[in-house]
Amino acid sequence: MSLEDAKKLALSSLKETMEEKISKSNVEMMVISNERKLVERVTAEQIKAILEQLK
């Protein structure tokens, strides 16, 4: 499973289980890639882009 797939899986699971409607303002995501080994915040805009792919 790639990092992109993992991000999508995380957000789609949240989308199905969250009480309120998921949006870029009520989820927070951090990512650590195998290559960079650094904690990076996924910005609201990036989250929005992934959420749009899920539709």
Place this chain on the structure above:
Amino acid sequence: MQSTLIVPESIEKIFEVDSHICCAASGVITDARTLIEHARGEALNHRYTYLEPITVKALTQTISDLALNFGEGDPSSKKKPMSRPYGVALLIAGVDERGPCIYQTDPSGTMIEYKAKGIGAAEEGIQSLLNEKYN
């Protein structure tokens, strides 16, 4: 969110512990901050002593130790012992020399390693979805 007047950015539930480890909390978030402050100290101390980043397992163990020690207190520390258990579950994720890993800790101090894990209110729903879709 309870109110539209809340500023969403002010609610912190994911914390960076070291440059390669971050941590999500569910439960009493103020207790999580105590544990994470401790973990940050341990991570920094490990770097200073051994000149290498701490492994995720070792860091999780330091948090579990603290959670287990409530009522007795850490003998090496002058701080007063905690009189109640820490009411928080943590999901600690990081990439170390072994590769990526996720650990979960709970108020009892148990630590379990997972390939994929969700914690909090929707834990059961998330976990069944992950069981189905993670490969």
